[in-house]
Amino acid sequence: MYGKLILQNAKRSLKDYLIYIVTMTICAALFYAFLSISSSFYAPDIGVEYNITFLGEGMKLAICGITLLIFFLIQYVNHYMLLHRKKEFAIQAVIGMEKHMIGWLFFAETLAMGAVAIILGIILGAVLSQFIAAMLLTSYGQPYHFSWMLFPDTIVLTICFFAFVLLIVGIGNLRAIRNIKIIDMLYADRKNEPAIQKSKYMYIIVIVYWILLIAMTATGVSKVSYYYDSRLPVPVRVMYLGNIAAPAVSLMTGIVCALLWIRRGKFQWYLAAAAVLAAINAIFAASVHMLHQLYYLVGDDGTMRLYLLYMLFDVTFMVCCIIYLASNLLAGWKEQHPACKYKNTNLFFFGQMISRLSTASKTMTLICLTLVLSCFLFVAMPALTGWAEGYLAIRARYDIQVATRYNSVYDEADLPKDQYEILTDFLSENGIETSFDCAINLYLTRYDDFHNRKKYDFPVVAIALSDYNALRETQGYEPVCLEENEFTTQWREIATDDDRSAFLDEHAVITTDAGDYRLSENPCYTESIGEMIYNSYTDVIYVFPDTACEKFLPVMRDRFITMKESIPYDCAKELENRFLQIYPEEPDENTGVQYYLRMRTLQTNESKASTFILQTSMTYGAIVLVVMCLTVLSLQQLSESSQYRYRFGVLHKLGVEQHEQERLAFKQLAVWFGLPILVAVLMSILIIACFFQTIAVQIAAYVGWIVLLHQVAVMAGILGSLLLCYFIITYMLFKPVIYN
Amino acid sequence: MNEILRLEHIQKYYGNQGNLTKAVNDISFAVNAGEFVGIMGASGSGKTTLLNCISTIDTVSAGHIYLNETDVTELREKALTRFRRENLGFIFQDFNLLDTLTISENIALALTINHVPAGQIPKRVEEMAETLNISDILEKFPYQVSGGQKQRCACARAIVNNPKLLLADEPTGALDSHSSQMLLCTMQRINEQLGATILMVTHDAFSASYTNRILFLRDGLIFTEIRKGGDSRKVFFEKILDVLTMSGGGVTDVR
Numbered sequence: 001m002y003g004k005l006i007l008q009n010a011k012r013s014l015k016d017y018l019i020y021i022v023t024m025t026i027c028a029a030l031f032y033a034f035l036s037i038s039s040s041f042y043a044p045d046i047g048v049e050y051n052i053t054f055l056g057e058g059m060k061l062a063i064c065g066i067t068l069l070i071f072f073l074i075q076y077v078n079h080y081m082l083l084h085r086k087k088e089f090a091i092q093a094v095i096g097m098e099k100h101m102i103g104w105l106f107f108a109e110t111l112a113m114g115a116v117a118i119i120l121g122i123i124l125g126a127v128l129s130q131f132i133a134a135m136l137l138t139s140y141g142q143p144y145h146f147s148w149m150l151f152p153d154t155i156v157l158t159i160c161f162f163a164f165v166l167l168i169v170g171i172g173n174l175r176a177i178r179n180i181k182i183i184d185m186l187y188a189d190r191k192n193e194p195a196i197q198k199s200k201y202m203y204i205i206v207i208v209y210w211i212l213l214i215a216m217t218a219t220g221v222s223k224v225s226y227y228y229d230s231r232l233p234v235p236v237r238v239m240y241l242g243n244i245a246a247p248a249v250s251l252m253t254g255i256v257c258a259l260l261w262i263r264r265g266k267f268q269w270y271l272a273a274a275a276v277l278a279a280i281n282a283i284f285a286a287s288v289h290m291l292h293q294l295y296y297l298v299g300d301d302g303t304m305r306l307y308l309l310y311m312l313f314d315v316t317f318m319v320c321c322i323i324y325l326a327s328n329l330l331a332g333w334k335e336q337h338p339a340c341k342y343k344n345t346n347l348f349f350f351g352q353m354i355s356r357l358s359t360a361s362k363t364m365t366l367i368c369l370t371l372v373l374s375c376f377l378f379v380a381m382p383a384l385t386g387w388a389e390g391y392l393a394i395r396a397r398y399d400i401q402v403a404t405r406y407n408s409v410y411d412e413a414d415l416p417k418d419q420y421e422i423l424t425d426f427l428s429e430n431g432i433e434t435s436f437d438c439a440i441n442l443y444l445t446r447y448d449d450f451h452n453r454k455k456y457d458f459p460v461v462a463i464a465l466s467d468y469n470a471l472r473e474t475q476g477y478e479p480v481c482l483e484e485n486e487f488t489t490q491w492r493e494i495a496t497d498d499d500r501s502a503f504l505d506e507h508a509v510i511t512t513d514a515g516d517y518r519l520s521e522n523p524c525y526t527e528s529i530g531e532m533i534y535n536s537y538t539d540v541i542y543v544f545p546d547t548a549c550e551k552f553l554p555v556m557r558d559r560f561i562t563m564k565e566s567i568p569y570d571c572a573k574e575l576e577n578r579f580l581q582i583y584p585e586e587p588d589e590n591t592g593v594q595y596y597l598r599m600r601t602l603q604t605n606e607s608k609a610s611t612f613i614l615q616t617s618m619t620y621g622a623i624v625l626v627v628m629c630l631t632v633l634s635l636q637q638l639s640e641s642s643q644y645r646y647r648f649g650v651l652h653k654l655g656v657e658q659h660e661q662e663r664l665a666f667k668q669l670a671v672w673f674g675l676p677i678l679v680a681v682l683m684s685i686l687i688i689a690c691f692f693q694t695i696a697v698q699i700a701a702y703v704g705w706i707v708l709l710h711q712v713a714v715m716a717g718i719l720g721s722l723l724l725c726y727f728i729i730t731y732m733l734f735k736p737v738i739y740n
Numbered sequence: 741m742n743e744i745l746r747l748e749h750i751q752k753y754y755g756n757q758g759n760l761t762k763a764v765n766d767i768s769f770a771v772n773a774g775e776f777v778g779i780m781g782a783s784g785s786g787k788t789t790l791l792n793c794i795s796t797i798d799t800v801s802a803g804h805i806y807l808n809e810t811d812v813t814e815l816r817e818k819a820l821t822r823f824r825r826e827n828l829g830f831i832f833q834d835f836n837l838l839d840t841l842t843i844s845e846n847i848a849l850a851l852t853i854n855h856v857p858a859g860q861i862p863k864r865v866e867e868m869a870e871t872l873n874i875s876d877i878l879e880k881f882p883y884q885v886s887g888g889q890k891q892r893c894a895c896a897r898a899i900v901n902n903p904k905l906l907l908a909d910e911p912t913g914a915l916d917s918h919s920s921q922m923l924l925c926t927m928q929r930i931n932e933q934l935g936a937t938i939l940m941v942t943h944d945a946f947s948a949s950y951t952n953r954i955l956f957l958r959d960g961l962i963f964t965e966i967r968k969g970g971d972s973r974k975v976f977f978e979k980i981l982d983v984l985t986m987s988g989g990g991v992t993d994v995r
Contacts, residue, residue, distance in 0.1 A: 342858035347849045351840035650836045653797070654853055654897075655825025657818060 019638070019733075020110070021117045023077045023631055024162070027070045027624075028121020032158045033128035034063045034620045037136055039151035058609065062617035064161075066624055071165050073628045078110065078169045080639045082176060089177060090185035103177040107170040114166045122158060126150055132616065139389075139612050201362050202271070202324050206254065209274075209317045213251040216281070216310050220244035227298060239291050242284040243307075250277040268328045275321035282314035286690045293696075304694075311690065315683050316369060322679055323365045327357035345656060345664055352647070352668050357675075360636060364676055367629045371680035372687065374629065377622035378719060379688050381615060382711035383699060388611040390702025394493055395531040396603040397475060398436075400561040400575075401596075402583075403532035408592035409555075412450060416557040416593045422582060423561065426575050432563055436474040439559040440467040442533070443552035445512035445542060450553060461535040461556060462542035463490070464549040471529045474562060482545050486520040492539040493528060493701040500524055503540060510542075514551040517544065532598060533558065572601040626719060630726035633673055637730060641737045648738040661738045669734060673727050744904055744937050745771040745794070750803035752789050752960075763789040765960035766803075771905075776931040776938045778948040780980070781957035782987075787941045788909060790957070794939065795828055795907050796820045808904055825854060829898030829906040833913035835890045837882040843893045844869070844878035850897045868896045871934075872926055888919025892926060899936055906930075908940040912947050924950040945984060949977035956983055963987055 036042065038059040089102050126149070134144040220243035228240050257270035288307040292299050334341045334350045341347060357364065400423060404416045419439055427434060442461040444450055449459035468490065469479035482488060487510070491500060509518045525543075534541055535556070544552070567575070576597060583595035637644075648661055692699060692708075699708055752764040764786045771777050781787045792798035794805060796812050805812045807827060815823055830836070837846050847865045856864070869875045872892045877885050882893070891911060898906055908927070912920035928950050930936045940951060948954050950973070956963045964983060968976045 338862070339858045342848060342852045342856075342861045344852060344855070345849075347841060347845050347852050348838065351838060351845065355840035647838055647840070650838055651853075653830055653832075653836060654850055655821050655828075656853055657821045 017081070017113050019631075019635065020077050020081055021113055021120070023073065023627075024114055024117030025121045025124060026627060027067075027073065028118045028158060028162055029124035029128055030620065030623060030627075031063065031067055031070070031161065032122050032125025032154055033132050034616055035060065035157060036125070036129035036151055036154050037132055038063070039154045041149075041151045041153065042133075058613040059616065062613055063620060066617060066621045067161065069621075069624050069628065071168075073624075073631060074165055075169050075172065076632060077635065078173060080635045081110065082106070082173055083639055086180070086185040089180075090182050093182045093185065099178050100174070103174040106177060107174055110170060110173070111166055114162065118159060118162050121162075122150070122155055125158070135616070136612060139608055139615075202267075202320065205317065205320050206271075206274070209278075209313070210251060210254055212310070212313050213247040213254070213281075216247035216285075217244055217251065219306060219310070220247065223299075223303065232297075233295060235287075236291050236295055236297065239284065239287045243288065246277065246281045246284045250274065250281060253277060268325055271321045271325055275318050275325070278314045278318045278321070282311045282318070282686075285311035285314060289690075289694050308690070308694070312687070315372075315687060319368050319372070319679060319683055320365050323357075323368055323676070324361050326364075326675060327354045327361070330354050330357065345651070345660060348647075348651060349664055349667055352664075353671055356672065363632065363636065367632060368676040368680045368683075370625050370629050371676060372683045374622045374625035375680060375684035375719065376687055376691070377618045377625070378715040379684070379712050380691060381618040381622070382715065383692065383695065383703060383708055384618075385611050385615045386703035386708060386711070387695065387698050388607060388614070391698075392603065392607040392611075394528045394702070395598070396600040396607075397528060397530045398560045398598075399563040399567060399600045400559070401530060401532050401598040402559040402579075403596045403598070404556045404558065405536060405594040405596070406555045406592075407453065407536055408587035408594065410451075410592065412553065414591035414593065415553075415555055416591075416595075417554075418557060418583075420559050420579075420583070422579060423559065423575070426578065427561075427563075430571055432565070432567060432571070434561050435564050436470075436560070436562040438467065438470050438474075438561075439557065440464070440471075441549070441554035442535070442541070442556035442558065443544075443549050443554050445510065445514075445544070445552055447513055447553050450555065455537055458535055458537040460538050460540055460542055462487075462544045462549060462552060463533070464546045465543055466546050468529075468543045471533075471560060472527070474560070475527065475529055477527045477529075480522070480525065480543065482520055482543070484545055484547070485515070485517055486545070487517045487548075488520045488522060488543045489524045490529065490533075490541045490543055491524055491526045492531070492534060493526065494697055495526075495539040496697060496700075499539065500526075512544075512548065512552070514544075514548040517548065530560070532596060567599060567601045569601055569605060572599045575599065576602060623722075626722055629676070630673075630723065633676070634726055634730040634733075637669060637672060638733055641734070644734075644737045652738075658738075662735065665734055665738050666731065669727065669731055673723070673730075677723065742773040743770050744773045744775075744808060745939070746806040747794070748804045748806070750790070750793060750805065751801045752786070752793060752798070753801045762960050764793065764800075767957075767960070767962055768803075769955060769962065769965075771937060771939060773904075773937050774931070774935045775953060776928065776951045777940070778951035778954040779939065779941045779957060780943060780945075780948050780954055780984075781963075782943065785957040786960040787943075787957050791907055791909055791939070791941045794905075795830065796824050826901075827904045829901065829903035831891070831894050831898050831906070831908040831911045833910040835882070835887075835894045835914070837890055837894060837897075839882050842879050842881055843874060843885065843889075846882070846893055847897045847900055850900050854901050856901075864900060865896075868900045871930070872896045886919065887915050888922055891915060891919070891923050895923065895926060895930070899930055899934070904937065906936050906938045908938060910942055910944075911940065912942070912944060920944075920947065945977060945980045948980050949973050954980060954983075956987055958987055 038057070085106065089106070092102050092105075093099060130146060137144045220240070224240050224244060228237070230237070232240075253273055254270065257266075257273065285307045288299075289304050291297065292304065330350065331354050334354075341350065402420050402423070406415055409415055424437075440463065442463055444459055445462050446459075452459055465480065465482055472479060480488060489500075489504070489507075504519060504523050507519070509516055576599065579595075579597045583597070585594060585596060587594050644665075648665070651661055651664075699705060747770070748768050750764055750767045751762070754761040754763055767786075767790065779787045779790065789798065793800050796815070800813050803813070807823075810823070812820065812823060837843075838849070841849060844862075844865050847868060848861050851861050851864060865878070866875065869878055872895055874889055874892050874896065877889055877893075882890055885893070891914075895911075911927070912923060915923060924947055927938060927940070931938050938951075940947070942948050952968045953965065955965050964987070966976075966979055966983060971979070
């Protein structure tokens with residue numbers, strides 16, 4: 001009997017369950033699709049030089065972590081369903097059904113619907129997983145072929161995860177139904193509109209922000225005491241002092257306002273002032289990193305991160321204030337413009353929006369902040385993955401590179417002179433043929449520099465012209481010519497034009513152990529010849545004629561090998577193990593030399609796997625967050641359809657035409673969706689601009705601004721399409737509300 | 741006297757041929773300008789259906805309704821909406837106020853919908869609030885005032901546009917006796933002082949005693965009609981009770 005009731009209920013309320021099923025299906029599909037490549041049954045043909053085991057484990061962790069967010073979304077949708085069905089439950093209770101039985105019936109219904117959604121989700125996920133597989137194969141440089149496959153372990157994991165979530169949420173629903181009074185359920189849809197009053201959460205946020213302002217002021221004072229100097233440029237001094245003054249003024253304003261205004265109910269005036277001051281705070285915090293880069297100021301990474309964090313706090317506080325004050329702003333604007341207020345149905349529209357913004361500002365703020373995070377993930381992803389890929393292309397230029405560091409060597413007799421024969425033996429043992437093999441020395445131009453180990457004054461090393469040309473040749477560049485008394489320079493990609501010209505201006509002529517040398521006509525070369533060749537903390541090497549190098553002190557001994565074919569992954573791993581046993585990366589106990597072995601196979605594997613995990617988890621996270629926000633925004637409108645039905649009904653009785661009601665509904669939805677999105681976009685632009693500014697050098701070197709902007713535009717397009725889909729669906733579902 | 745509303749052989753059926761319910765069965769009557777007419781009857785007698793047809797919210801199955809010589813049964817949906825907006829005022833049992841707007845804004849909404857110039861609105865709202873004695877609650881929200889005040893606000897909203905006909909469906913249904921009395925006095929005053937034409941549906945004899953003429957409905961037909969004439973309200977009330985006793989059934993109905 002009850003089974004029949006469950007099925008009939010589920011069938012009858014299929015339309016009500018539509019949002020539930022759609023949300024669950026999307027969640028299950030995304031979960032399955034992103035997790036499918038971590039399946040042990042997934043074995044794409046990506047070549048012997050790649051191994052995706054590491055990738056699978058990483059993906060599993062990242063996806064499961066992010067998916068916990070989905071838990072909240074499912075709970076929210078369930079809560080909506082519960083609200084929607086309250087009256088029905090009341091009737092069942094009135095006719096004598098026990099509450100726990102009603103709860104179980106609802107649980108069984110949601111479980112049945114959940115099962116349908118999971119099955120649909122897995123099917124949809126199998127289609128979506130093709131895109132993920134295509135992404136993976138593209139990133140490994142392999143062609144993609146469509147292959148329809150279902151992975152049993154991923155299916156089991158998906159079912160287990162969602163069954164667990166449904167169980168937890170279901171138990172919550174059971175408890176909720178047991179605790180509601182029948183009378184409350186019966187009149188749930190006839191409940192009066194709660195008094196339009198704002199939640200008290202903003203007071204807590206203000207207090208937390210005050211505590212942060214104290215921390216910001218203290219940080220500012222400590223930085224000034226460490227680094228402030230009256231000889232510093234004016235902008236830098238303003239930055240240092242501003243980072244004390246701005247938070248201190250914000251704090252003082254808060255305290256004064258608390259004493260003068262808050263008690264008189266003028267909390268909103270304080271918030272308006274606080275939002276403006278938070279914007280000034282954010283500008284000062286953001287200027288720290290910018291000015292450090294511009295003026296090469298002394299400062300540690302911790303300080304930079306701390307100020308970025310402060311900027312985020314300021315921006316978050318601003319968002320909270322703006323959303324909280326939105327209803328006041330709208331109400332104020334309405335009173336200032338009576339002509340607009342009394343035009344057609346504007347009064348109704350203002351009433352709807354002010355009421356909604358006042359009672360749901362907390363949800364709106366959370367949505368807004370989540371959207372900011374999602375936008376950031378969407379936009380930061382191409383920058384970070386582009387950086388990783390660009391950097392990989394630059395550093396993995398040889399199949400095998402051996403580099404050394406003498407940072408812990410204090411006796412010149414201990415400097416490395418090895419030929420690394422172990423490599424030659426291993427390659428011949430495994431029948432791997434080389435196409436280029438070169439062992440080179442890197443020299444100090446002055447013997448006195450050997451003991452110079454100051455981080456910011458580390459000596460630039462030199463390479464012999466013949467070695468340099470050999471490396472250039474193997475990378476496909478033209479050889480370089482030098483006169484006997486000339487030298488030239490080779491630069492890292494990361495170095496900027498300003499860096500180069502400043503260095504070259506200072507080093508037009510240098511004095512070496514082999515005499516004075518001047519810069520050649522072609523003073524610098526920027527084509528990449530590998531990252532390992534530069535000395536610690538430097539972005540440049542000198543190139544000297546071979547005769548000069550004979551008189552220099554060789555401090556580093558490197559070897560570069562390229563193969564006719566790629567080294568298989570397993571071979572590379574074995575070679576790495578053997579090499580590290582003899583040549584450790586940690587300073588050698590006897591000599592202090594540090595050895596580094598870099599193999600293209602391993603570098604590519606690790607980098608591609610990490611980049612892919614980063615790319616997919618950021619994309620997945622961004623999509624999940626944006627889906628969550630848009631679903632909540634949508635449900636907030638739909639869940640109160642009875643109220644809206646009543647209000648539009650009143651308009652209908654007062655003689656407002658149908659098309660005017662439709663226009664009003666459209667406007668209402670447009671503002672409801674538009675406001676958090678607009679605020680989020682503005683805040684995201686601010687944060688992303690700061691983020692891009694902090695990694696501007698890397699973007700210019702490894703990604704390129706045009707490429708990045710193109711990718712950002714694509715991401716914005718995806719976000720815009722998602723928003724449009726949700727808006728249209730919500731409008732279609734909302735429209736029947738006005739047809740009484 | 742000017743005839744403002746005329747109903748000619750109104751019929752309203754629900755259901756289909758096999759299961760036909762006659763809610764209103766051939767009703768004809770007329771209302772003159774400035775009249776306060778009550779429609780009484782037991783549950784299911786068809787009084788609300790009749791009011792819905794007059795108010796153009798529902799359509800008739802047969803017959804004609806003329807309001808100021810306009811046959812509303814011939815109007816299309818768009819014209820009906822406009823007609824309703826410009827000619828009719830409504831007072832409902834459950835107030836039908838918008839809880840997102842203040843009392844003054846609820847009244848102003850009726851004016852804005854009729855495209856009254858913005859400059860005139862605050863003055864007209866204040867005047868109307870003064871007439872209905874709700875000036876001190878204008879800036880409050882509906883959930884902050886009593887039921888009686890809400891209904892007076894609904895009343896103000898209904899008459900602020902000077903409608904040709906004011907329709908009230910059980911206006912005292914959700915009010916306590918004191919609030920009911922105050923509202924009925926107000927309605928009587930706007931009828932007498934402002935010359936508003938009112939058609940009120942009620943099943944309460946006390947409320948009906950404030951009107952000038954009452955139509956009694958039974959099974960979709962006008963059973964009888966009484967007029968107040970020169971009688972006092974008390975005498976009229978007793979007459980109503982007599983009719984109700986008579987219509988409620990004689991000894992033959994108590995079996």
